[in-house]
Amino acid sequence: MTPDFVLRRLERIHERGLHRDPPIVETADGVRGRVRGRDVRLFCSNDYLGLRTDPRVTAAAGAAAERYGAGSGSSRLIAGSLPVHAELEEALADWLGVGGVLVVPSGYQANLALLGALPERGDRIVSDRLNHASIIDGCRLSRAEVKRVAHGDVDAVRAAVQPGSFVIGEGLYSMDGDRGPVRGWASAGGWLLVDEAHSVGIFGPAGRGVCAEEGVEPLARVGTFGKAFGGHGAFIATDAGTRDLLVNTGRTHIFTTGLPPAAAGAALAALAVVRSDEGEDLRGRLAALARRLRQGLRGLGLEPGGDEDAPIVPVVLGDEARAMAASSRLLEAGFYATAIRPPTVAAGTCRIRFTLSARHGAADVDALVDALGKALDEPG
Numbered sequence: 001m002t003p004d005f006v007l008r009r010l011e012r013i014h015e016r017g018l019h020r021d022p023p024i025v026e027t028a029d030g031v032r033g034r035v036r037g038r039d040v041r042l043f044c045s046n047d048y049l050g051l052r053t054d055p056r057v058t059a060a061a062g063a064a065a066e067r068y069g070a071g072s073g074s075s076r077l078i079a080g081s082l083p084v085h086a087e088l089e090e091a092l093a094d095w096l097g098v099g100g101v102l103v104v105p106s107g108y109q110a111n112l113a114l115l116g117a118l119p120e121r122g123d124r125i126v127s128d129r130l131n132h133a134s135i136i137d138g139c140r141l142s143r144a145e146v147k148r149v150a151h152g153d154v155d156a157v158r159a160a161v162q163p164g165s166f167v168i169g170e171g172l173y174s175m176d177g178d179r180g181p182v183r184g185w186a187s188a189g190g191w192l193l194v195d196e197a198h199s200v201g202i203f204g205p206a207g208r209g210v211c212a213e214e215g216v217e218p219l220a221r222v223g224t225f226g227k228a229f230g231g232h233g234a235f236i237a238t239d240a241g242t243r244d245l246l247v248n249t250g251r252t253h254i255f256t257t258g259l260p261p262a263a264a265g266a267a268l269a270a271l272a273v274v275r276s277d278e279g280e281d282l283r284g285r286l287a288a289l290a291r292r293l294r295q296g297l298r299g300l301g302l303e304p305g306g307d308e309d310a311p312i313v314p315v316v317l318g319d320e321a322r323a324m325a326a327s328s329r330l331l332e333a334g335f336y337a338t339a340i341r342p343p344t345v346a347a348g349t350c351r352i353r354f355t356l357s358a359r360h361g362a363a364d365v366d367a368l369v370d371a372l373g374k375a376l377d378e379p380g
């Protein structure tokens with residue numbers, strides 16, 4: 001029996017129009033699938049390069065599982081790392097040109113490890129107001145003082161920084177599709193930490209991310225395998241000494257089972273594509289699709305958010321009801337793109353967040369624009 005207090009809380013979530021009931025999504029290629037009994041084109045996955053269903057990546061996952069087992073058996077601090085963990089960390093360090101990489105089971109845990117371990121009591125963390133929930137939770141875990149500043153406001157960061165402060169922001173903002181001002185942050189003083197969850201694999205030379213694009217070397221950057229790499233897991237790229245400190249004090253690394261071998265094997269295969277000429281072609285296709293979608297949306301009189309070449313394309317619609325209505329009309333028309341509501345975004349800024357894959361075609365984008373135009377034209 002569900003307790004009364006749970007039912008009351010669920011009721012409040014329903015009353016505020018914030019209840020979520022994610023559907024089953026069947027898909028073979030990540031861009032076409034079946035949702036709630038309909039054949040649809042998918043526009044909300046973070047599988048930007050289409051690597052999630054790439055046979056080279058899935059075969060590497062299978063091979064690593066066969067060789068090393070389904071799981072890693074324990075925390076890496078208890079049972080040691082597997083050769084595939086070490087191979088992946090070396091390959092990532094080589095790609096990014098850094099002295100130390102620590103692979104962890106998820107991007108969420110990477111931010112908690114980083115913020116829980118590096119800033120201490122008496123330090124200050126300066127955090128952009130639109131930072132992801134995992135950064136907010138990492139700040140909560142830390143004993144440092146947290147100062148939140150307006151989104152993208154470098155002057156506010158500069159004013160908030162004290163000797164020894166940590167500054168944290170994102171390479172590409174997950175719900176807004178705009179790059180963080182990493183160069184401005186780097187010049188503000190303090191130790192810079194950048195979450196590149198949505199920008200590694202997508203921007204910069206060989207897909208190394210926004211810091212590489214801007215020539216900025218933060219103290220640490222976080223990347224995830226759950227988005228452009230099409231798999232699961234994450235990494236923290238830093239120097240050898242900071243990696244050592246994270247291994248010894250990063251609680252979400254110490255007190256959790258190591259990344260499964262299959263995920264590490266998949267990430268190695270995905271990295272090979274990301275850093276290759278093929279990866280460059282995929283990034284070019286993705287950027288062209290992003291420009292095309294934004295242009296189409298402007299043709300409807302809408303103002304899509306984000307940077308022109310970014311594969312995250314938000315259309316802010318206002319309240320929950322309007323965003324939900326647009327999303328369900330799109331589904332009826334054969335397009336799956338979720339309405340994003342609080343607490344993921346601020347009240348009054350509910351949106352449809354379209355995400356693109358290099359596997360989409362120009363015709364998919366045009367059809368989406370056409371369907372959205374009709375969905376927004378309908379009364380009610």
Ligand SMILES: Cc1ncc(COP(=O)(O)O)c(C=O)c1O
Nearest residue numbers: 106107108132134174197224226
């Ligand atoms: C900016 C940002 N950081 C971290 C994460 C967490 O990454 P992961 O899905 O690997 O836990 C996400 C996405 O979920 C994200 O958008």
